[in-house]
Amino acid sequence: MTIETKEQYLERLLAEKKPRCPACGQEMEIWEPPILNFSDGLGWGTPYLFVCFNNNCPTYTQGWAYMQETFGHKASYRNMCYPFTEQFETMPVFSDQGGLAQVVTEETVAEQDRIREATKRGFSLLAEFYTTKSWYEVLTLLLDATEPAKVRLKAAEMVGDIGDLEAIEPLRSYNFGNAILNEAAQKAVAKIHERHFTLECPYCAEIIKKRAKVCKHCGKELST
Structure with a gap:
C-alpha cells in the first residue's frame, strides 16, 4: 500500500x-x-x-x-x-x-519548494564538510542567516563535534536572533571546550587550559 x-x-x-x-x-x-x-x-x-x-x-x-x-x-x-x-x-x-x-498560495508553495531544496543542498554540504572535517565551512553555514533553520541547527551540532578553538569567538559573538539557534551554538562551544580541555577566563574571556591556575593572558588567579 x-x-x-x-x-x-x-x-x-x-x-x-x-x-x-x-x-x-x-x-x-x-x-x-x-x-x-x-x-x-x-x-x-x-x-x-x-x-x-x-x-x-x-x-x-x-x-x-x-x-x-x-x-x-x-x-x-x-x-x-x-x-x-x-x-x-x-x-x-x-x-x-x-x-x-x-492560506496556501502559489507563492507559499514556491517558497516551501525553495526551502526544501535549500535544506537538501545544505545537508549534502554538511555531510561533505563533516567527512573532511572542514569545520570552518560548517561554521559558515551556521552563521549564514539565509540558510534554512534545520541546516543551521545541524551545523551547530557539527561545529561542536569537529570545530577548532577558533570557532568559539564567532559562536559567542554572533547574534543569531533566535533562542533555539543561540542555545545550539552555546552547546557547541561547550563541546569544543570539552574536546580540547579548555575554558574561557572569567576575567578576560581568553581561552586557557582547564587546569590552569593563572590566566596566561591577563595574569588573574583562577579559583579551582
Whole structure:
C-alpha cells in the first residue's frame, strides 16, 4: 500500500478545481490547519482544507452576533470544505485576520519548494564538510542567516563535534536572533571546550587550559 505524502496530497489538491462557498459563492482558499486538536480532540483529519475568507460572506458577518448571543464570545464562523468531498462545515474565527497566515498560495508553495531544496543542498554540504572535517565551512553555514533553520541547527551540532578553538569567538559573538539557534551554538562551544580541555577566563574571556591556575593572558588567579 502506497502512503501519500503531504506534498503529494497538496500537489493533487492544487490540480483540483476549488469549491465555492455555499453562502456567498466565492471561490474558497486552500488552507493548512494548525497542528492542534480540534473539536473532539481527534484533529482536523486532513492536512489541508478549503476555507472561505470573504469578509462579506453571510456566514461570517452574521456569525459575530450569533456567537455573542449564544456563547458570549467575540467570535464568528467561516465556511470550510473537506477536499475531494462536498462536505461543508464551519470553523470558528476570532478576528478578520484569523487563519490568513495558513492560506496556501502559489507563492507559499514556491517558497516551501525553495526551502526544501535549500535544506537538501545544505545537508549534502554538511555531510561533505563533516567527512573532511572542514569545520570552518560548517561554521559558515551556521552563521549564514539565509540558510534554512534545520541546516543551521545541524551545523551547530557539527561545529561542536569537529570545530577548532577558533570557532568559539564567532559562536559567542554572533547574534543569531533566535533562542533555539543561540542555545545550539552555546552547546557547541561547550563541546569544543570539552574536546580540547579548555575554558574561557572569567576575567578576560581568553581561552586557557582547564587546569590552569593563572590566566596566561591577563595574569588573574583562577579559583579551582
